[in-house]
Amino acid sequence: METRLSATATPRNQTAPHRSSKSYGFSRRSLGVELTSRLGCTPGQLTAVRIPTNRGIPKPRNITEQVDPEHIALIVKKEWKLSYVTPLYQFGHTQLQSYSRQLAAFLAAEKQQGVAVEVGQELGFKVVFTAVLGLAETDDDAETVLIQIHSKSAFAAEGEAAKLTWSGWLSCVSGDVEYLRSMPPDFTCLPLFGASGAESLTTLVKSWFERTFDCYFGPLAINSTNLEWLAALWTGCHPDTNIRYLKLAWTIPAQPPLDVSYTVHPQDAWELWNSIRQESGLRDTVDIEEVSCFIKGLESHLFRHFRIYLSAGTLTKVSTTLGSAHQDGKIRITSSDMMTSVLALLTECALLKMPV
Amino acid sequence: MSLLKPLNKLPELNTANVLLVENEELFQKKLADAIVLLENNVNVIVRLARSLPLPLESRPRIDLVVFIVHLNSEQSLLSAEASLKHLDSSYFLGKVCFLVTGARCGTLPYERLTSLKKLAATLNSPLLMTEDRTTEGVNTVAQRVLAVLRVAAGLVPMATGLYLSSLTRCTVPTDPDWQNQD
Amino acid sequence: MEDARECLRDGVLNHLNVLEIEALELSRQQQLCLQQQSRVDDLRIMVDKLRAQKDQLKARAKTTMSLQQLKAVVHQRNEEFNDDISEEGCSMTAKSQLSFLMARKTQVKDLLQAHHLIGGYDVTETCRGKGVCISIATAFEGFYLETYNLELDVSRAIQICRHNIPPFIPLEKLAQVNLQTDLMGFLSTLSHHLNGFAGRRQQIRLIQEVLRDSVEVMESNVLFNTIVLMCADPEENGRAVLCTLEYSDLSRYLPTKVTIESEDKALPSTPQWKESQSLLLQTPAHTALKALKMKGQIA
Amino acid sequence: MDDSTKQVLRQIIRRIPLNKLQNMLSKWEHLSKKQLRSLEFTQPKWLLCDNLLSICEENDLSMKHVTELEIIYRIDHPAQGSWNVCQLIDPEEEAVTADLLHFKQLFKAHLRGLISHVSVKTKKHEDGAIWIRIAWGDNFTQPNHLKPTYVVHHLQTPYVFVSGLTMKHKPLLHQALVLSAHYGGIKDVHLSGRCLTALRDLLMRQYKQVFPVKHPRLLLERSPLPSNPNIQMEHAKHAENRLQMAAEAFGEGILPKLETAVYKLETRFRENGNGMLGRREEPFRGVVKFASSNLLESLKYCVSSGMASAPVTPLLSSITQKGRNYFVITDKGPGASHTPGPNI
Amino acid sequence: MAENQTPTLQTMERVYEAEIKLLQEEIAMLQNQQENNEREVISHFGEHTQRALTSQPDFQRGTKDTAMNLKMELEKLEEDLARQTKMNGIVLNECEVNTLEKSKTKIVQQHRVSGNCIFLDFQVEFQLTEILEEEATIVRSITDLNIVVDGCEFIDISAFVSGVEETKSLLLFFRALRAFSERCEHRNRTFAHFKEKYPELVRLPEGCRGEVMVIQNPKIPGCTLSFVWNITVTKDGVIIPKIDLLTKLPEQAALALDQRMVAENGPQSFQSLLRILGVEATIEALIAAVCVE
16 A cells, blocks of 8 residues: 655645545556655646647537526526546436435434534435536536535424525536546546535535445645636637626735735726737637736736736636636636536546546 | 856865755755754755855855755746756756655646656756655655765765766656647 | 565565665654754854854954054154155055054944934935935933934935834924925924924923822823823822923923913912922923922922 | 613624623723622623613613713724724914814814714823714714714824715815814825724834934844854845845834735736737726735735845835825826825 | 753753853953054054055055955945034044943943034043843933033033033033034124125124124224124023124214114114014124214
C-alpha cells in the first residue's frame, strides 16, 4: 500500500483529509516515474488527458427549447460549491424514483443517530431526483441529474409545505469523448457535482452516493487558467448581452493577505479583448495565448499605476452580471444563455481530476 | 554583465559553496539552516540570493546553484527564468538544481508545473518536489541538496556532476499525448 | 533475517523506502543531541570572532601613531626645514597622514553630534538632492522632548511633502507666510511654536506628576493654550480656587493672562493672590505652584 | 417614559452584546446599585430587556437619558458602521481659542436654527474630543432616534469624523459646524473606514513615521544576535533598502488599521508591447480596490518583500501622506482636482 | 529522547558567555581609547590635518584604497558639517566629550562646546544623561549647564543666561542666542550704514555694536538727537527690541519749539513714526529734520 506523507493543507483551500482511496495503481498511460513518486500526489495529477489550448467561440444561445425552463430556473442564480465525482458504478437514470426514497430513508436514519443536522430539527425529508434532459451536448454525455431535499422543521405549523433546504446536481456537458467511451459498461460518468445548502446535508448526500455507487467525491478548485478562460468568455459576450462590469480579484500573499479587486468598465474591457482578437486574426477558436494576453494586459495596466506584481499573487475570483466563479470552486451562473459553455469548461476541470 | 562562472576560482580545501536563489526569500533561510546543521564533515557555505546577477563582490567559487520556485506564484517562476540567463553555460553540467514547492495545491494551473519540468529537462538538471512546510520535508530536501552538492563540489570520488545529472535530470513524460501538445 | 525476507516479499522498492525512512529517523535523533552541541559551537564561533576583532583593533592602535610619536615626527621635521614648513617640503609619511585623516573624521563627527545636541536642525539630503529632510528638536528645562520632522521637496518651489507635525500646530498658515521667501525664518517660527507647545504640555505633566495631591487640572485642551487648575486656599478652610491660564501667544510657554476665581469674591483681590497671579505670569506654572505650596499659599 | 423612548431603549439593548451590557449600565449611572444587582445577566436577552425597561420606567428615565446610554456605548465601541472625515478650512482668528462650552452652545443654536425638530446630545471624551449625537426630525415629524448621526470633533484641529449621515442632512450639519467652529468652509477628506481610532491616528499623525534622518544615540543598541558564519546574504543591502523605503512610505510599529483604499482610474491604456488599444484616446475606465484586515501593514509587507517594486509609487504613499483612501486618478496626475488633506 | 545537556556542555556554555562579555568590554574600551587618541591628535595638530587633506603622499598599495575611502568619507562629513553650520547659524569650532559613566541602561557625558554666533563667542559646558527606560524609551536630559558668552552685547542677556543655566534649558539658550545675535547684527548694520552715509552728522559713542547713535548738526551746537536701540531677552527667550529718541535742545530753540509741544508729544509721534515707516526710514527722516536749518 503506497505510504502517503501527510502534508498540512495549503492555507488558501482546506482540502478534505485524504481518505486512502482504493489504489488504482499506475496504469500504462501515467507519466514516467521520477523522484516525485516519493511524495504521494493528489489523484488525477498524473492524468494524461490533454489540456486544450484553444476552444470554439461560445455563442450565447437560448437553451430553453431543449431544457425545461423550470429546471433552468432551479440552477440559475444560485451559488454552487463544486466537487468532482469519480464514475458511478451501476447508476441508472431509470431508477431515480428509488434513489429518492433510498436517500430520504438514509437522511432520516442519519438524523436518528444524532448526526449533527443543524438545519432545525427535521421531522422528515422529501427528496426528489429529476433528470434535466437536454443539457447533454453529445450523446456520450450522461444526462444531468438534479437532487432536491425539502424538509419540514419542528416549528413549522401543521399544514405548512416542506421548504427546499438543499439542492444539488450531477452533470457532464461535452466531456472528453475518448475518455467517456473508455468507460467500462456498468459505469456512468457524471464528473461534475454542484451543491447549494447546508454543509452537513452536502456531506450526508456525498457519503450516500459514495456508499451506493462506490465513487469518491473530492473538492474541485477552479485554477487561475480556467478563471481567465471564463473572464474572456464572459467579456466576449458583451456586445450581445450587456455584462455591465468585469470584476477580477487577486489575493497577494502579504501578511495580512491583501485582496486587490479591479472592476473594469464593460465597453473598455470588450474593446481590449476585441483588439487582441483582431490582432490574432479573429479565428473561430479562441486561443489560450489570447486569453492570457488579455489578463496580462489588465495586470500590466495596474502595474503601471501601483507597481505591484499581481503575478506574485493568484487570481481568485472573476465575476460579471452573467455569472461569477471563485477559485475555491464556487460558481454562480446568472444567465442561461452561457450555461452550457460554462458547464462544459467545469466538466473538463472535473475530468482532469479523474484517476486514469 | 559578469556571468557567474563555475570554474573561475580555485576551490578551498574541503569546502563546498551552494547558492540558493529564491525570489520570495522565505524558504531559503529555513533550508540554509537545515543544510548547515546536517553537514558535519564538509565545511558548507550557503549563500542566499533573491535573483541573479549578484552584486559585484568577491565571493568564492559557487559549486551548485539551487533555484527555489514556488508554484503558487507566477512571479517566482518568471524571476527564476530571468536569473538563468546570468549563469555560465557550463553550470548546466550537473551544477544546477531546481526545487519546486506548493505542487500539491489544488488551485494550481497545470501548465506552470509542466513548463517548469520542460525547462529543467532542456537544461538537463534535476527537479525536486519539495515539502516546505513540515520539518521532515525540509530535512529531506536538505539531505538531497547536500548529496548533489557533494558531487558537484567534487568531494565524492568517482562521481562527477555530469554523471549524476544524467541519472537525476528531470524527464518530461514520454506519453505520446504530451508530444503533440507543444 | 526473518523480517528482512518478509520485507523483500513486498518488493524491492518498498524495502528501500522503509530503509530510507529508518535512516531519516536515525539522523533526526542524531541531530537532537547535535543541537545542544551546536549552541556551544555558536558561542565558540562568537568568541573567535570577538577575539579577531580585538586583535584587529589592537593592531590598528599600533599603526596609528600615538600623540608622542607624531610630536616626534613633526618636531624632527621642524629642525630639518627650520620653522616654516613649506608645502612640498613636508612630505608627510603615509602613516601620519592616515592618522590625521582619521583624527579629523572623529572630530567632524563629534562636531556634528554637538550640533545635534544643542538643538540644531539635522538636515539631510534625500532622493539625490531633490529633497531635504529637516528635524526640529523640542526641549523644556533640560528635558529633550519629541523631535518633529519635515521632508521638503526643493526641486522647484519649496513644498512640504511629508511631516509629522500635529494638526493643531497651524503649519499651513505658517508656511503660507514665509516658507518660500525665508526658509530659515519659517523654521525658527515653527520651532518656537513646537517648543511653546512642548513646554506648555510638559508643565502640565510635571504638575500632574509632582503636585498631584494639591493641584488638579480641571480643563485643558489639545494645544494646552487654555488651562484651568484647581487648588485649595489653606486659611479659608480649604475653599477651592480656580486659576485659568491663557496662552494667546502660542510660541511661548508663559501665559499671557491669568485669572483667579473663587466663591469668595474678595479672595482674588487679596494681596497674596495678586502676587501669586503675577508670579504665574512670569514663571512656568509648575515652579510657580511649587513655590506657592512651599509658602503655604495653597494647601 | 413614552413608547418611542421604550422602542429606542429596546433597540440599544439589542445592539449591546450581553457580556458588555453590565459594564455599560454601570457606566450609565442611572440605575441604583441595588437595581443593577437585581438584573440577572444570564437570562435570555429578551427577558432581560423587559426587566430593564420596567426598572427604567420606575426611575422615570426620559429619552435624554436613553440617548446618553447609546452615546456611552458608541464611544467605547466606535467601530460600528463606517466613519467619514471632513476638514474645516480657512480658520478665522478665534478658531484656535474656541473652547468646548462655547462650541457646544453655538452648534446647538445653529443646528436648531436650520431645522426645527432635531435632538442634539453632546459628551466630552477624556481625549479632549467632543461627541455629538444628532437625531433628525424635520419640520413636521419628531426626531427619529433610531437612526442617529454621530459627529466627533477634536477642537483646535480642523477634522470632523461623521457616521450615519444621510445626504439630505449633510449640508445642514456642515453649515452648523462651519459657523460654530469659526471656520470659512468645510470639505470632504475622502477618508473613510470602520475603525475611528485608525482614521484619527492617521490624520493626527499619532503613529511612528520614519524619516531618512538617523538620530545618533549615545546608548549603544544591543548588538544583534551573531548569525551563523556559514550563511551569507548576497542581497542584504537591497533588502535593507527596501525595508527603509517601506517604513518611510507607511510608517513603523503599530500602524493605523485602515481596511480599504479605492482608486477610480481614468487614464489611457498604454500597453508597451503589441500596441493593444495603443491608439485609443478615451481613458480606460476601472475602479481598483485594495482590501485587507490591516491595509497599511499589507502594503508595507508587499514593498519590503519585493512583491511591490520600490521606490513606492506616490499613489500608494499618498494614503499616509495625504491622509485619504479614495482617489480619482487621471492622466494629469493623482486626484489632480484640488487635493484636500492635512498638508500642502 | 532529549536528555538534558550533559554537565560539561553547560559549563562550557557559561565559560564562553563570560569570555564573550569580557571581550565585548575590552573592545569597547579599545575603541574609546582610539577615539580619545584621535581627539588629542586633533587638539595638538589642528592645522596639520588641513594639509593632510590636500597633500597626496605616496601610499603603499595596501593602504591606497582605505585612504581613498577615508578621504571620500571625510569630504562627505565636511559637507554635512558646512550645511549644518549654515542652517543652524551657529559656528562650532571645538568640542570635547568625555564619558563619566557608562552602563547598558545609563550614560553620563561631560560636553564642552565653544564657537560663535555671528559675533558673539560662547563656551558652553553641559552634562548630558541618557537613561534607557522600560519598553526601549530613552530619556535624555541635561543635568548640569554653565555658559560663558563674551561680546559687549552680553550685558543685555546676562539675566537670561543665568536663568537658562538654572533651569538647564540648553536648547532655549541657543535658540534665543541665534535670534538675539541676528537682531544685534541688524542694528549694527543699520548704524554702520548711517555712519558711513552721513559721517559728519552721525556719531557712535559706543562704536558700531553699541546701542546709541547720536545725530547732531555741527551748525547747531547743543542740539542733539540720541537714538537709543536697546535689545533685551525675556526669561523665556523672547527678543524684545526697544527704540527711544532722547532729544537735547539749547534753551532758546527749546522755547521756540515749545509752543508746538514738540518735547512732550515727541516720543509718541516718534513711536508711531517707527511703526509706520520702520527703523531705517525713521532715521532718514530724523537726519533730514536735523539738517534743515
